Amino acid sequence: MDWASLTGILLALAGVLLGHGLEGGKLASLVQPAAFAIVVVGTFGAVLLQNDAATFRRGLRMLRWVFLPPVSRRQRLAQDIQNWSAYARRDGMLSLEQFMEAHDDRIIKKGLRMVIDGVAPDRVRNILETEVSAYEFAQRQGARIWDSAAGYAPTIGILGAVLGLINVMENLAEPSRLGAGIAVAFVSTIYGVGLANLFFHPVGAKLKAIIAERVTQYDILTDVFHDFASGDYSRVVDERVQSLLSRA
CATH class of the missing domain: 1.20.5 (Single alpha-helices involved in coiled-coils or other helix-helix interfaces)
Structure with a gap:
């Protein structure tokens, strides 16, 4: 938590x-249930219109990261890199196949596969950089739905306020019904501005920070696999490990 x-x-x-x-x-x-329905349902409807269904679902699933963030992998990755380096020096690149089969990360599996297959170092880097860029784009698109919600919510809150005032104007002859319409008008604005600034914006910013952390790890791993493909898995790799741990 x-x-x-x-x-x-x-x-x-x-x-x-x-x-x-x-x-x-x-x-x-x-x-005010009416104000809540207008702002929340309206906001997420606009966000869904802006994005495809897969991106929208991804963004909703990512919300749990705000309260249950992914476990840090830095220590584990540092240990993995050291193990890969030790096995590669002692038993050759083919010995890394056992680690590839045991790992559940698609990008890491691809990096190990290319190193084992003897792919040229620059090709390894280019392919992994493309994979990491695609991963970052997909994740940021998911996080972006919360930024979009933060942009739409205040305006839809104003829309709710206008609807409430329309209700007031239609019932001027019935003073007992004026209070409800005025309440919806003002509370809709509160919901829109409040949700945008107290929830949607902070959630979007936190998710982007989590994504940046994961991308940084993949960038370091890309350098490691490039080193392996170049036949350098000693001192340089140790420096990569220290770089990984220094940001923990």
């Missing part, structure tokens, strides 16, 4: 609710 994320969202909510209470407001006044 990422306690920083959980604490952050609780503090943000507490700040809004505390301020509302200090001004004499009631919690019930912020609970």
